[in-house]
Amino acid sequence: MLNQFKSGIVTLIGRPNAGKSTLINALMQTKVTIVSDKPQTTRNRISCVYNGPDLQIVFTDTPGIHIPQHKLGEALVDTATSSMMHADLVCYLVEATDTRIHEEDKIILQTLKRVRAPVLLVITKTDKIRNSQAIIREVSQLYSQELSYIGIIALSSRERKNLDEFISLVSSLLPYGYPLYPDDILIDKSERFLASELIREKILALTHREVPHSILVMIEDYKSPDEYPERKDLYIRADIYVERPGQKAIVIGEGGRRLKEIGRRSRIEIEKLTGYKVYLDLWIKIRPKWRYSVQDLRRMGFGKD
Ligand SMILES: Nc1nc2c(ncn2[C@@H]2O[C@H](COP(=O)(O)OP(=O)(O)OP(=O)(O)O)[C@@H](O)[C@H]2O)c(=O)[nH]1
Numbered sequence: 001m002l003n004q005f006k007s008g009i010v011t012l013i014g015r016p017n018a019g020k021s022t023l024i025n026a027l028m029q030t031k032v033t034i035v036s037d038k039p040q041t042t043r044n045r046i047s048c049v050y051n052g053p054d055l056q057i058v059f060t061d062t063p064g065i066h067i068p069q070h071k072l073g074e075a076l077v078d079t080a081t082s083s084m085m086h087a088d089l090v091c092y093l094v095e096a097t098d099t100r101i102h103e104e105d106k107i108i109l110q111t112l113k114r115v116r117a118p119v120l121l122v123i124t125k126t127d128k129i130r131n132s133q134a135i136i137r138e139v140s141q142l143y144s145q146e147l148s149y150i151g152i153i154a155l156s157s158r159e160r161k162n163l164d165e166f167i168s169l170v171s172s173l174l175p176y177g178y179p180l181y182p183d184d185i186l187i188d189k190s191e192r193f194l195a196s197e198l199i200r201e202k203i204l205a206l207t208h209r210e211v212p213h214s215i216l217v218m219i220e221d222y223k224s225p226d227e228y229p230e231r232k233d234l235y236i237r238a239d240i241y242v243e244r245p246g247q248k249a250i251v252i253g254e255g256g257r258r259l260k261e262i263g264r265r266s267r268i269e270i271e272k273l274t275g276y277k278v279y280l281d282l283w284i285k286i287r288p289k290w291r292y293s294v295q296d297l298r299r300m301g302f303g304k305d
């Protein structure tokens, strides 16, 4: 039986907003990683375990590769780059509407030269264009000089188009081997981490310009009935960090309305995730220029994965 089993680590890379996290959620059929229309949403390497018949694929979501403007950006790009080095297969995502190679893609192409794993070119968001075949031809032409890739596929996570074909193609490119995780593991991150991400996702959805990028969410207290059987609800105290007083005012909103909405939306999703009624205690704090400080980043857990 075992000699039929295929398994491997498949790292998704691409510039910010390429659709990496959305594709992983679509494949997993549940929300494991947060999504927004703002670039640089994903900040960590997140491994998600997909199980199929005689198949286990560990999909790794990574931060979008870009030209870093601060220490946080550098840490994000480092995380994405090192994730490529550990992969059995790298999926390089480009958007169907991309008709040229962007500066960020040039960085990716440069890095891929050092990667041993084969590269699959994945064209995302085909629901935005009319003719997928024409786009496949165009993208192949665009990248054929720059990259030696093992295959190319176009898909839409939003319309769930070509997802089964994507899984078949990926599995055909993976080695035979043992499962890497027990089959009841979905993600290599704690509920506490997922809760902090869901809160950040709601802030990203409700703020604009520099604010989303300046946000950091730290869970300071997490008391779950799993750990404290006498409790009926899940108590979460989270600190939301911003860089400037003006940003604090924006997150709070007029009469506290935005913060209330952030709390409401976050609570609904965390309740869905954990199955418990959630009591959410949100505090906003200012930590000037935390994205530029190596010490702050280390204290806040970046650069550990
Ligand atoms: N129309 C359409 N939009 C999509 C599709 N996939 C993703 N998007 C949108 O593209 C935006 C970015 O999606 P993400 O999944 O967060 O992109 P990402 O590559 O993970 O971005 P970073 O984490 O910032 O690197 C979101 O607004 C998504 O809703 C798709 O198949 N079709």
Ligand SMILES: [Mg+2]
Binding pocket: 020, 021, 022, 034, 035, 041, 042, 061, 062, 063, 064
């Ligand atoms: Mg992402």
